[in-house]
Amino acid sequence: MRNTLTLLLMLSGTWFLLSGHTSPVLLSLGLLSVAAVIACTSRLELVDDEGMPVHLLPGLIRYVPWLIGQIIRSNLDVARRIINPKLPISPSVIHVDAKRLTEVGRVTYANSITLTPGTISLDVSEETIEVHALTENAAADLASGEMARRVQRAEGT
Secondary structure: OHHHHHHHHHHHHHHHHHHOOOOHHHHHHHHHHHHHHHHHHHHOOOOOOOOOOHHHHHHHHHHHHHHHHHHHHHHHHHHHHHHOOOOOOOOEEEEEEOOOOOHHHHHHHHHHHHHOOOEEEEEEOOOEEEEEEOOHHHHHHHHHOHHHHHHHHHHOO
16 A cells, blocks of 8 residues: 555656646546556556565665766776776686575665676676676776675665
8 A cells, every 4th residue: 555655656757757737637637547547557456565666665765876986986087097098907707696685685786786887787696796807997896795795785685
């Protein structure tokens, strides 16, 4: 019930923000469309903790700014290496531990790695994530496990 109410509020708010209409006819049509979507998702049993991971929002609010900082830092590092070809690159493939992460955590971790310039997730398994790193520093940063710990905290595990 909580997830259905959350979905109702999110869809209604999104509809109102995107449409900006306040006439009674359009508001009622918007509410009707939101009700139809909720009816379909409820019938398909998509409204659960996995489909509506609202419990992850507080952790994500802490994690996303840190991730943005890492993306900016990595962008600058890769840009310096492009501009100055004398700076070393040492491409390598490493495996980082993902045993203690949930399924959502592994996906978040792998996507965070790929979003960070100079690294890309090649393969995700239940125990490890295979990563191609452009430099030794990027590989060492991942091997330190800081990003994995932050993903765990964001999940609340």
